[in-house]
Structure formats: structure tokens, C-alpha cells
Amino acid sequence: MNIIQNTAPINVVIITGSLRRDSLTLKMAKALIDLAPPSLKMEIVNIGNLQMYNEDLEIPFPPEEWVIFRERIKKAGAVLFITPEYNRSLPAVLKNAVDVGSAPHGQNVYKNKPAAIVSLSPGAMGAFGANHHLRQSLVFLDMPTMQQPEAYIGYSGQLFDDNGAFIQKSTKAYLLKFILAFDRWIEIQKVKS
Known part of the structure; x- marks a missing residue:
């Protein structure tokens, strides 16, 4: 007898490292949401x-914004970080989000959450430095972070049309491969836990 399981989609929090209203990281986040399978x-x-x-x-009570943010991460099944690179590292706002979620001591809301990183830059290197600095923090936070495929996206200013859609089919195909791999990574981590 076959048992069909009706599983709800996994909630994935996307944290982008740029605050700019028209940022490339926000465009990437929206494009990846459009590519995501129904399981995410x-x-x-x-x-x-x-x-x-x-x-x-x-003390005596953390700021309300911290409490809301921490609760949102706690409820998530996984976290996707999308970051630009500032001065060969990650932006301060993103590092702050990492720090807020990991504190206070012993209450790290990121612990055991499957994670992945997309880094992008207008230059050729694809924010390699930011990607790896963030990975260092995620190791400490005990977040199982997807290793392959890696997503260092260069020349990101040329990725999107005026509507936020990918201009090149090859970019869309690669990022579809990435998001499907992340979906599998999350499932693997669920089985392990």
C-alpha cells in the first residue's frame, strides 16, 4: 500500500544584504522566488x-524589531542569504542581522537551519570575498550551508531587464539549478535531523 504524504512547503527566509530600494540583491531575491519550486x-x-x-x-527587554526578526528566523525551515560585496566583505547591515539572530549567548536562532548563499557584484568576481566571509560566520552559527553549486554572480548590473526578469537564459538556467539544489539540500538536512 502506498501512503501519500501531504507535506506543506518549507518556509525559506531570504535575507538580502543591501538596503537600496532598487538593489540588485532585491531583484535577485524576487527572481529566485519566481524560480522556486512549489516545495519552497x-x-x-x-x-x-x-x-x-x-x-x-x-536588558531588561530587547528591541521589538530584534524580537520579531528572531521569531521569524525561528519559524523558518531554511535561510537564503543574498549579498553584495562591500570592500571585499559583507555589508554591515547583513553582519548585524547575523549578530542579532545569534544572540544572546545560547539562543542562536540560526542553529541547524539549512542555508545557501548567492553573492553578486557589478564586477567580474561575483562578490567572492563577501560570500566567503559570510560562510565563516555560518560555520560558527552551526548552519549547514550548501556547498555546491556555488553562486558567485558577476556583472550583476547586466542581469535583469526593466521588469526584473533575467536577460540571459543561461543565467536563469543556472539559478534554477541552484534553487533546485537548495531545495534538495533542505530535504537532506530534514532527514538528518
Whole structure:
């Protein structure tokens, strides 16, 4: 007898590392949402309103924005980071979101959440430095981070048309491969836990 399981889609939080209204990271996030299979329910979470992390603000009660953000990450089944590169590293706003979610000590909301990283830049290197600096933090946060395929997207200013759609079919095909691999990665991590 075959048992058909009706499984709900996995909630995936997308955290983008740029606050600019028309940022390339936001365009990438929206494009990946469009490419995602039905098994993933992807949602962009705003990190622009998070106060810079300061342990003193935890007492007596942390800022409401931190509490809301932490709860959203706790409820997520996975996290997708999309980052530009600032001065060969990740943007301060993204590092702050990492710090806010990992604190206070012993209450890391990122722990065991499957993760993936897409980095992009207008130049040729595809934000390689930001990608790897973020990976270092994710190792410490105990987030199983997808290793392959890697997504260092160069010349990102030439990726999208005026409607935010991919201009080149090859880019769309590669990122579809990436998001499907991330879907499989999340499933593998669910089985392990």
C-alpha cells in the first residue's frame, strides 16, 4: 500500500544584504522566488530596521524589531542569504542581522537551519570575498550551508531587464539549478535531523 504524504512547503527566509530600494540583491531575491519550486515558500525579510547589535540593549527587554526578526528566523525551515560585496566583505547591515539572530549567548536562532548563499557584484568576481566571509560566520552559527553549486554572480548590473526578469537564459538556467539544489539540500538536512 502506498501512503501519500501531504507535506506543506518549507518556509525559506531570504535575507538580502543591501538596503537600496532598487538593489540588485532585491531583484535577485524576487527572481529566485519566481524560480522556486512549489516545495519552497520563500519570503524576503527586511533587516533595515534592526538596531546595531549591542548586548546592553538585551536588558531588561530587547528591541521589538530584534524580537520579531528572531521569531521569524525561528519559524523558518531554511535561510537564503543574498549579498553584495562591500570592500571585499559583507555589508554591515547583513553582519548585524547575523549578530542579532545569534544572540544572546545560547539562543542562536540560526542553529541547524539549512542555508545557501548567492553573492553578486557589478564586477567580474561575483562578490567572492563577501560570500566567503559570510560562510565563516555560518560555520560558527552551526548552519549547514550548501556547498555546491556555488553562486558567485558577476556583472550583476547586466542581469535583469526593466521588469526584473533575467536577460540571459543561461543565467536563469543556472539559478534554477541552484534553487533546485537548495531545495534538495533542505530535504537532506530534514532527514538528518
